[in-house]
Amino acid sequence: MDSVTTITSWEQAFESHRIPETRAIEKQLRTSATRDKEKLRSLVGGSYRDLLATADLIVALDTRTRTAEDHLSSISHACRPPEQDASPSSPSVDKVILAQLQLLQRCATTSTVLLRQRKALQCARLLVVSRLLAKSVSDQEVASKPLEFLRNKIGHIRRQLLRQVDATLISPHSQSPDLLEALSSYSLVTNASSADALSHLFQLRLEKLQRHLDTTSGSNAVIGEGLRYQVASLQTFKSLIGRPLTEAVANLQKRPILAEPVFRDMESLNLDRLWVLIPSDIQSFVPYFKRTVLSPDEIKAKLEAWSRDACAALTGALKKHLSNLRDVDRVLELRKELYSILLPLYFSTPARNEIQQQIKTALNGRLDNLLRSQVTQLETIITKLLNAGNKKTRYHSLWDSELAHSGVNSSGGRFAQQVKAHHSGYHEALVKASRSLNKWITSIKATEDLFEQLSRVRWRDMVEEPDEEDEEEALQIIKDLSQTDSDGYKKTLKSSLDSALETYSSTITKAATEAETANTGTEGVTMLLRSIRMTSSALQEGFSGSTNFSSIGKVVVKLHETLAAATIAKLTASTEEAGKKPGQTVTSLPENMPSPRAFLVLQKLCEIMFDIGGTDIWSRPAVGRVKDHCRARIFASEHRSWYMENAFDEAYLLQALKTTSSSDEKPNADALQHAKAAAEYWTRTKLLFGPLA
Incomplete structure (x- = not known):
């Protein structure tokens, strides 16, 4: 039969193949079935033999197990304690005291281990039991020395526990479960109510904040950390006050302390053997706490009261730090840093308005002072x-011999400095x-x-x-x-x-x-x-939009008047007192040229002006005032002869001392001719008289 051909029914065999082929297929199928039966019989026989061997092994192991259990039972029976007297007679006093001392010692040892493992609540519970045991033993007035030793040890453990509890309470990284456990431990050890424990937490946090802010190295980081601690504390108080703290205290009163499974299962306490010797009042002791249920208004008042004290400390440190800041940018930097701490937790923080207002008042007050101080520096x-x-500063002449004969390389800077000094009144x-x-x-x-x-x-x-x-x-x-x-x-x-x-x-x-x-x-x-x-x-x-110096302009005019008067006074003194007498004339001059006297008057006037103020002080208004004063002096009839000799001198001086505000009289024909010639001559020579030009 072809291996590829698949026959699904006997009808298909007769329909698809001839009779000889069909018989060959039948023979082949019967041979295959016989072979498969032999294989199956071999497999079943082998599996049955393996099953019998496994059963024999199980029976042998069961026998060995029973033997071992009987042996262990005999050992246990031989090691059991002697049978106790089942009579209701109470144990002797010595046994009770000894058991209590032993349990007290075990409580002290176990408390030390728990304290090292930072299991504060379990340690606090054992300290409560230790206190009860110590009181019970002390009432019997026996074993004073061991009791005193154990009392001192318990007292030392208590102090260590309270320090650990305080460290947990003041840490800003403590989570709510840790804080609740610490508050419960504090209540157990000190017999404080939940309200007292909460007040203790408030006081610890406030003192921690004050110590932090009282550091001598005041900086932005110190103030920022103080604000962050205050905000974190307020949020912590908000999460603890009310139901969480009440439930935590209530959990301490659900069952007697020694009935807690965690203590019954402690091998170090050995309560299984000592239980019957422990007084019933200690066995059934349940701590009692005064419960104070605060209303929402009372909670808000407590948080606001603590926040006021914290704000007072923070504001004091902030003002002290701000007093050391002299720059506005540093104050604004601190402002941004503080608000970056407060704003991300603003609406979830109790008493937030007071904190924000205190910070704002301190910062704005300091900024106002700095701004006023900065502005008053102008005065x-x-x-x-x-x-x-x-x-008084004197300027060397630009033609000073020392400056003129010095080299360019060595004195170029000095020369430039002198030019600047002469020009701007350096x-x-x-x-x-x-x-x-x-x-x-x-x-x-x-x-x-x-x-x-x-x-x-x-x-x-x-x-x-x-x-x-x-x-x-x-x-x-x-x-x-x-x-x-x-x-x-x-x-x-x-x-x-x-x-x-x-x-x-x-x-x-x-x-x-x-x-x-x-x-x-x-x-x-x-x-x-x-x-x-x-x-x-x-x-x-x-400050173009804030300046109005109209009064300064009036002051400048008065000062120009003073300078002009002083200038003319010096000119008068040097000319009328030291000059040639009127009437003394020089030889005849070319036509349309001023006399040396008129020329010398202008030269002296420029020298006096330079001697008084240099070239920088003689602005156009100042020169105008000098010209007005000089014109009024030299053209006066009684003084005219000291300054001029002829009509051209008069026209030339009038042209040199003319200002935009001066008004000239209508000249006659000769005067007009002299004025025109004087104007042309002044145009050619005015650069000789720098300030007047």
């Missing part, structure tokens, strides 16, 4: 400027004060930028997700931190700045008045003008 700078003006003290002023203006601008950056802080990402009823409060907090506080800081800075600028104006006015009345010469006036120029230009450039 100190102005005072230095005015004092610097009292120091004064070392004034320059230093001016640098201080520029530095102050830069610091004010930097402070304004810091306040602008407050609105860019994403406080919303820091605030804890509020409930629906707290949504408005969250929005208000974000608005206060990003906008209200920033606007308040800017307003304080602006008001302080306006006040400082007003003080600046009044100080300058007062200094100008004193300079006029003191009659100290032109040196003080010129230095005061330089001070005004340096300060007013810098302040107007830095």
Whole structure:
């Protein structure tokens, strides 16, 4: 039969194959069936023999097991304690005392082990039992020395346990189950109620916070850790007060202490043998605690009271630390750090409003003081400027022989410095004060930028997700931190700045008045003008929207008048007292050329102006006042002959001393011709008279 062909029924065999093939298939099938029967018979026989061998082995093992059990039973029977007398007679007093001492010793040893394993609650329970045993033995007035030794040992363990409990209570990393166990242990050891234990926790946390904040190395980290500890403590109190603490205390009263399975199963106590010798009042002792159920209002009041004490300590340390901060940016950095700690836990923290308000008050108060102090530095700078003006500085001539004959490599810097000194009235003290002023203006601008950056802080990402009823409060907090506080800081800075600028104006006015009345010469006036120029230009450039120096302008005009009067007085003294007498003329001059006398007048005037203030002080208004005074003096009929010799001199001097505000009389034909020629000659020669040009 083909191995590939598969026959599913006998009809298929007759339909698909011929008769001889069908017979061959039948024969093949019968042979295969016979072979399979033989294989099956061999397999069954082998398995049956293996089964019989396994059964024999099981019977042998069972016999050996029974023999071993009988042997163990005989050993146990031989080792059992002697039979106790079943009569109801009570044990002797000595046995009872000895058993209690033995149990007391075992309690002390076991408590030490439990304390080492940080199982505070079990240790506290054994200490309660130890106290009862010690009292029971002491009533018998026997075994005083062993009892005293055990009492001292129990007292030492008790102190160690209380220290361990306190360490757990003050640790900010302790979880609620650990804290509840520590509070229960404290109540057991000290016979305190749950309210007393909670008060102990409050006191420990407050003292821990105060010790932390009282450290001499005050820093942002110390204040931040103090706030974090306060917030964590409030959340811990919130999770403990009420039902959790009540249930923890109630669990201590469910059954007698020695009836607890954990103690009955302790081999170190050996209660199985000592149980019958322990007094029944100790066997059935259940600790009692005074239960105080607090209402929600009482809980809130307790938390707020603790928070007030903690806030007082935190605020005191914060103010002390803030007093050491001299920069606004450091205060704002501390502000951001504190709010970054408070806001993520804000709405889940009891008494949150008081904490936030205390922090805000301390920070804003310090910022206000710093802003006012920073702004009032302007008064100190102005005072230095005015004092610097009292120091007289002389400038070397640009044609000084030492400077002129020195090499370029060695004196190029000196020459440039002298040019700068002549041009701008360089004064070392004034320059230093001016640098201080520029530095102050830069610091004010930097402070304004810091306040602008407050609105860019994403406080919303820091605030804890509020409930629906707290949504408005969250929005208000974000608005206060990003906008209200920033606007308040800017307003304080602006008001302080306006006040400082007003003080600046009044100080300058007062200094100008004193300079006029003191009659100290032109040196003080010129230095005061330089001070005004340096300060007013810098302040107007830095605070264009806050400056209004109209009074300063009036002061400058008065100072220019003083300088002009002093200049003309010196010119008069050098010309009318030392010059040639009127009427003395020189030889005839070319046409349309001033006389040496007129030329010399202008030259002396420039020398006097340079001697008084250098080139920097003679601004256009100042030169105008000098020209007005000089024109009024030299063109007076009684003084005219000291300064000019002919009509062209008059026209030339009039052209040199002409100002935009001066009004000329209508000249006649000759005077008009002289005026035109004088104007042309002045145009060619005015650069010889630098300040007047």
